Amino acid sequence: MSLSREDCEDGNNLKKPFLYTGSWYKMGSKQSNILNSSTQYVIRDSSVSVLFCVLIVALGPLQFGFTCGYTSPTQESIISDLKLSLSEFSLFGSLSNVGAMVGAIASGQMAEYIGRKGSLMIAAIPNIIGWLAISFAKDSAFLFLGRFLEGFGVGIISYVVPVYIAEISPQNMRGTLGSVNQLSITIGILLAYLLGLFVNWRVLAVLGTLPCLILIPGLFFIPESPRWLAKMRMTEEFEASLQVLRGFNTDISLEVHEIKSSVESVGRGVTIQFADLKMKKYWFPLMVGIGLLVLQQLSGTNGVLFYSSTIFLNAGVSSSNVATVGVGIIQVIVTGITTWLVDKSGRRILLIISSSIMTLSLFLVSTAFYLEGITEKDSSLYSFLGILSVVGLVTMVIGYSLGTGPIPWLIMSEILPMNIKGLAGSIATLTSWLTSWIITMTANLLLTWSSGGTFLMYTVVAAFTVVFAAIWVPETKGRTLEEIQLYFK
Structure with missing residues (x-):
């Protein structure tokens, strides 16, 4: 699609985007004023509910970061306690990546068929089992199994969380809220480093279960992604979810129309x-x-x-x-x-x-x-x-x-x-x-x-x-x- 600057400023094309020197060109002044006033209203009314949803799902990338940081402070003690060689510990560390690759293969289709919330629920379970397997490990077998299960859950989380945040956020807050994903990862890494200075590796593994133990009940208190609900033709649930996210006093009719128009050509069973x-x-x-x-x-x-x-x-x-x-x-x-x-x-x-x-x-x-x-x-x-x-x-x-x-x-x-x-x-x-x-x-x-x-x-x-x-x-x-x-x- 090719639009001139005049097309973008024409009242008939106000909702069409235009790429100008690598950036989105501003829309016509009339539409911009409407969007600006609407956007400010959305921020006031929806920021609390959207932020709550983001903080709940951010427990997933917090788990992600904790998994990445776990091996750094525990290497010497795990090798000593379980009599592992350096190559065996290296294999232990790398198994999270292998598990994540398997989780990544399943993540997209899982998120499409059972939703963003359902996928995070499933991802949390192997994470918890994996941390417990590591905590109670008596030999390398349980250690390796636990690390693989952690990685599997992390592979799903790494895809689903940023997608969920992007789909629930107002456009003017999406960058800030989306960056919470990486911020949570870095906090998880730091927590693993810090706690590893004070507790042994088995206790640290038990502490690793906490983000997902909180995430599972937290998911019952947040709405599903409205865009996924719209794609699945669940119209009532879609509008209810969007209304909760934008605030009960906010007129969501324009956003509802825009999302419906975007997904109307995508059938529920389309492969x-x-x-x-x-x-x-x-x-x-x-x-x-x-x-x-x-x-x-x-x-x-x-x-x-x-x-x-x-x-x-x-x-x-x-x-x-x-x-x-x-x-x-x-x-x-x-x-x-x-x-x-x-x-x-x-x-x-x-x-x-x-x-x-x-x-x-x-x-x-x-x-x-x-x-x-x-x-x-x-x-x-x-x-x-x-x-x-x-x-x-x-x-x-x-x-x-x-x-x-x-x-x-x-x-x-x-x-x-x-x-x-x-x-x-x-x-x-x-x-x-x-x-x-x-x-x-x-x-x-x-x-x-x-x-x-x-x-x-x-x-x-x-x-x-x-x-x-x-x-x-x-x-x-x-x-x-x-x-x-x-x-x-």
Whole structure:
């Protein structure tokens, strides 16, 4: 669809989107005034109920983060208590990624057939069982089983939560609320780091059940996604859900009409095949969604954090655990800032700034490691290079948390069309977890081969992410999900 600027300002085309230099062009002044006044009313009336829903489902990504952070403070004690080899513990850590890949395959279709709430309910159960299996493990078998079950639940959560938040949020709050997903992950990681300093690994595993134990009853107090209900032709439930989310004193007729118009061509029993994804209106948003999730992983964040203890040690930091907690605190703070910024500055510009910071910081770490390899260890220059690598690491974490961490999942949940969201969402989530597993498994080998060369490869990926965001990623700030789909059509 091609629209001129005049078309967008014409009263007959006020609801149509227009992409201008990579951003959505503003609509006509008359329609903008109507939307602005309506939007302000929606914020006052719906923010409390929507925020409550987001806080409930955010327990899922909190569980996600706790799973990611669990292995860091427990490695030595688990190896000692269960007499594991280092390779067995590495297998234990990687099984969460394997389980997540299996969960990702099921996540999209599960969310389509039993709903967003039902999927989260199912995801919570293997998480609880998995943590208990780890807590009571007497050998590696129960340990591995528990880790796999955790990963399976996390694979479902990683797709369903951002989609649910995107589908219930007003367009002017969707970025902020969607970023809560990544903020919860970072808080979960930090909690695992902190609690791991004070309790043993079995108690820490029991504490890991708490987010899902609270999530299950909490799901009974929040409405199902109105867009999913509309797609399933459950009209009364759809309107009731939207009314609860927007407030009982809010006129929802315009939004009801817009959502119904968007899904009226999608039948309840419609099955989307892989061949259908070749259509441009499908493959382009899928390419953007998958591309961002893959680049997020290939930028080597997991590899950098995996090597953080060595970086701190080279810089003369005696307690790597305390330093790791410090990195976790930085992630939470910067991700919190992103949550506030994303609906003000926009997704695309934050991605570009974030990736640019990561490019410079990764190049700094790469250079520091390369020079360390040709410098005398007892020299003052070697000590300075160690400090320089820490500065690069911290700056890289700041850059990642500013956009590359939270925004890909947010954009994926916004741009996938409703009728392919199940299949496309599963593909995108599976690809993300597969890439994460590859990076985690190869990081140690690559860093042993050449630390400077490894970080230089990560630098190239971060630089390409800048180009990818500038050329292909559309700005979705302030647009309804239906307006975003009009653009891709």
